[in-house]
Amino acid sequence: xxxxxxxxxxxGGVGKxxxxxxxxxxxxxxxxxxxxxxxxxxxxxxxxxxxxxxRVVYDVVNVIHGEANLNQALIRDKRNSNLSILPxxxxxxxxxxxxxxxxxxxxxxxxxxxxxxxDSPAGIEHGALMAMYFxxxxxxxxxxxxxxxxxxDRILGILASKSRRAEQRLxxxxxxxxxxxxxxxxxxxxxxxxxxxxxxxLSVPLLGVVPESQAVLQASNTGVPVILEEKSDAGQAYADAxxxxxxxxxxxxxxxxxxxxxxxxxxxx
Amino acid sequence: MGMLDYFMASRKKSASxxxxxxxxxxxxxxxxRGGPSYLPMLQKEILEVIRKYVAxxxxxxxxxxxxxxxxxxxxxxxxLPDPPDRRQLHGV
Numbered sequence: 001x002x003x004x005x006x007x008x009x010x011x012g013g014v015g016k017x018x019x020x021x022x023x024x025x026x027x028x029x030x031x032x033x034x035x036x037x038x039x040x041x042x043x044x045x046x047x048x049x050x051x052x053x054x055r056v057v058y059d060v061v062n063v064i065h066g067e068a069n070l071n072q073a074l075i076r077d078k079r080n081s082n083l084s085i086l087p088x089x090x091x092x093x094x095x096x097x098x099x100x101x102x103x104x105x106x107x108x109x110x111x112x113x114x115x116x117x118x119d120s121p122a123g124i125e126h127g128a129l130m131a132m133y134f135x136x137x138x139x140x141x142x143x144x145x146x147x148x149x150x151x152x153d154r155i156l157g158i159l160a161s162k163s164r165r166a167e168q169r170l171x172x173x174x175x176x177x178x179x180x181x182x183x184x185x186x187x188x189x190x191x192x193x194x195x196x197x198x199x200x201x202l203s204v205p206l207l208g209v210v211p212e213s214q215a216v217l218q219a220s221n222t223g224v225p226v227i228l229e230e231k232s233d234a235g236q237a238y239a240d241a242x243x244x245x246x247x248x249x250x251x252x253x254x255x256x257x258x259x260x261x262x263x264x265x266x267x268x269x
Numbered sequence: 270m271g272m273l274d275y276f277m278a279s280r281k282k283s284a285s286x287x288x289x290x291x292x293x294x295x296x297x298x299x300x301x302r303g304g305p306s307y308l309p310m311l312q313k314e315i316l317e318v319i320r321k322y323v324a325x326x327x328x329x330x331x332x333x334x335x336x337x338x339x340x341x342x343x344x345x346x347x348x349l350p351d352p353p354d355r356r357q358l359h360g361v
Contacts, residue, residue, distance in 0.1 A: 145287075150295065157299070194284065
């Protein structure tokens with residue numbers, strides 16, 4: 001049975017698209033047929049982060065309107081054949097995504113794929129609601145910072161009340177917390193909310209902690225999901241999170257400040 | 270060390286301030302949501318009715334909805350003023 005996973009946060013700029021790209025690629029790397037959908041209608045960006053922006057012909061709204069079929073719109077990833085990308089439309093009509101249309105697209109995708117990852121836009125407007133409505137699981141991406149934590153709590157409330165599972169009184173959406181842009185050094189110095197602080201406030205099971213990393217920007221510059229940067233801390237953290245999601249028990253890494261030598265302290269940023 | 274301790278203690282770490290603020294805010298926001306949309310109106314009207322007989326403040330009436338299994342419980346809590354005697358009314 002295929003699973004629909006929404007990557008959500010409420011607040012913008014916390015790493016939803018980075019996470020969608022990395023997480024969907026991670027599932028594909030582990031052998032699962034995965035589709036990732038960009039729900040940010042009007043502000044398409046997942047294609048750029050995944051490096052397939054020049055291959056976009058049709059988008060999700062074209063499929064909903066019957067102007068293209070799903071296979072014409074899906075972009076097969078060149079690095080991993082398990083992964084396909086369904087880009088967002090550039091239309092300015094925010095209501096181009098209808099619940100009925102999204103449901104049809106998802107049910108078609110369910111036939112071919114094991115996992116369908118929905119990259120939610122920021123906010124709690126129509127697009128974000130559409131991305132989460134049909135979800136079976138939710139990854140709540142949170143930065144250790146007051147506004148992000150508050151917005152995540154708001155999103156958790158919406159997942160529990162406005163989703164299909166909530167409305168039809170089915171088993172609730174399974175929630176996972178992913179803390180990104182974490183700085184162990186600043187948390188230890190008491191300048192940043194710690195992983196425990198965020199977890200205590202939100203009380204959602206922790207899926208992973210992605211450290212603040214230069215690798216994230218470098219990967220998006222070149223259109224490579226950061227999980228493919230296997231030597232990078234962020235790449236490894238995402239790989240761990242995917243494995244945990246698939247049921248493996250792994251200790252959390254990157255929670256303690258890196259020990260640096262004298263030269264590292266002088267020359268490191 | 271004494272001096273250092275003094276300076277360390279005098280400035281509260283900003284992360285713990287953030288945590289406290291968030292805990293208060295999140296608890297408040299959680300208590301507000303999930304309830305039916307008529308709750309604020311219901312609370313206002315109950316307050317007006319009670320005020321016909323007893324002088325009470327808006328914060329003396331609280332209405333909440335709790336869940337117990339399949340049951341939804343509407344709890345009404347009214348704090349009556351101290352003199353002549355202090356009572357609490359519980360209704361369903």
